[in-house]
Amino acid sequence: KAGVTQTPRYLIKTRGQQVTLSCSPISGHRSVSWYQQTPGQGLQFLFEYFSETQRNKGNFPGRFSGRQFSNSRSEMNVSTLELGDSALYLCASSLPARTTGRIQSLVNYGYTFGSGTRLTVV
Amino acid sequence: QQQVKQSPQSLIVQKGGISIINCAYENTAFDYFPWYQQFPGKGPALLIAIRPDVSEKKEGRFTISFNKSAKQFSLHIMDSQPGDSATYFCAASVTSGTYKYIFGTGTRLKVLA
Numbered sequence: 141k142a143g144v145t146q147t148p149r150y151l152i153k154t155r156g157q158q159v160t161l162s163c164s165p166i167s168g169h170r171s172v173s174w175y176q177q178t179p180g181q182g183l184q185f186l187f188e189y190f191s192e193t194q195r196n197k198g199n200f201p202g203r204f205s206g207r208q209f210s211n212s213r214s215e216m217n218v219s220t221l222e223l224g225d226s227a228l229y230l231c232a233s234s235l236p237a238r239t240t241g242r243i244q245s246l247v248n249y250g251y252t253f254g255s256g257t258r259l260t261v262v
Numbered sequence: 263q264q265q266v267k268q269s270p271q272s273l274i275v276q277k278g279g280i281s282i283i284n285c286a287y288e289n290t291a292f293d294y295f296p297w298y299q300q301f302p303g304k305g306p307a308l309l310i311a312i313r314p315d316v317s318e319k320k321e322g323r324f325t326i327s328f329n330k331s332a333k334q335f336s337l338h339i340m341d342s343q344p345g346d347s348a349t350y351f352c353a354a355s356v357t358s359g360t361y362k363y364i365f366g367t368g369t370r371l372k373v374l375a
Contacts, residue, residue, distance in 0.1 A: 144305070173362075183306070183351065183365040196362045230305050250296050251363070253305030 142167065144233050144254035152260045158219040161257045165212050165233030171195075172214040173251065174206060177228040186229075189214055221261045228256040264289060266354050268366025275373050281339040283369045285352035288333065292354040296363075297326065297337045300349045309350070310337070342373045 145164040153159050165172050174186040185198035189208035206216040212233075218225055232251035267286045275281045285295075293314055298306035312319045312326040312335065319326045325338040339346055352366040 175365075182367045183353075183363075185362050185364075188362060198362070232305075250308040250311055251306075253298075253307065255303070255305050 144231055144252050146229075146231050146254035146257050148257060149255065150258045150260075152262060153221050155221055155223060155261055157221050158217060159221060159259060160215055160217045161229055161231075161259070163214045163216075163231030163233075163254060165214070165231075166235075166252055169233035169235050169252070170212050171234045172208055172212060173232045173234070174214070174216050175230045175232065176200070177230055177256070178226075183230070186216065218259075223261050226259060226261045228258050230254060230256045264364055266352060266364050266366045268352050268369060270369060271367070272370040273372070275342045275371065277342065277344060277373055277375055279342050279373075281342045281346065281371055281373070282336055283350055283352070283371070284334065284336045285354075285366050286332075286334045287354050287364075289354070289356075289364075290333070291356050292364075294355045294357050295326070295328065295335050296353050296355075297324075298351045298353065298365075300351065300368075306351055339371075342371075344373045344375045347371055347373050 144166055147162045163172055171190045173188040176184045176186055186200055186204055187194055187206050188196040192208045203219045208214045230253050232253045234251050269284050296311035297309045299309045300306040310321045310324045310326055312328050314330050317328050323340045328335045350369045350371060353363040355363045
């Protein structure tokens with residue numbers, strides 16, 4: 141079974157540019173989350189998408205945005221890049237195993253992470 | 263209150279020894295505590311996870327010990343091997359419709375041959 145696929149693996153951009161990163165989750169996984177990993181801040185939550193809807197958002201500026209398509213594939217976009225945006229961007233997919241009544245309660249089986257996109261802003 | 267504090271930052275263990283990594287949390291709403299292992303150039307991989315209704319979970323050489331009253335949990339790696347050399351992250355999550363993990367800052371483990 142294919143894992144989480146992130147493209148591209150490496151990217152070098154100039155300050156002020158924008159970038160789009162792509163993530164294909166494991167087949168059947170409908171929840172996709174994005175994390176930023178840096179040596180200083182560790183793993184920081186960006187946002188989570190489920191059924192094409194953003195369900196949760198971390199404390200990042202509006203320059204960071206994302207979306208999810210009907211096939212669960214997700215993209216994240218960073219506009220007006222800054223040097224501090226240099227990081228490993230990780231996508232994680234997960235499988236909601238159970239819904240409870242009218243409220244979707246996601247049973248947490250744990251993320252499967254991709255290998256990430258290493259973004260360098262110069 | 264959303265933080266997960268992880269220690270030590272780095273750890274060196276002899277082959278065959280026991281590696282112990284500790285994490286502490288404040289938010290009592292957390293109800294899922296996974297540990298992730300990350301090798302250079304790779305994304306984190308789920309190692310083992312526990313819910314607060316049990317005090318210990320063991321999978322092979324990896325054991326999570328959970329102390330709900332102290333709001334602490336730890337990862338024990340028995341018979342540590344050089345192949346275990348990696349960065350380990352603890353995390354905590356609330357499983358109520360949101361998929362947001364709070365990660366610890368990571369522990370870089372080196373197992374000497």
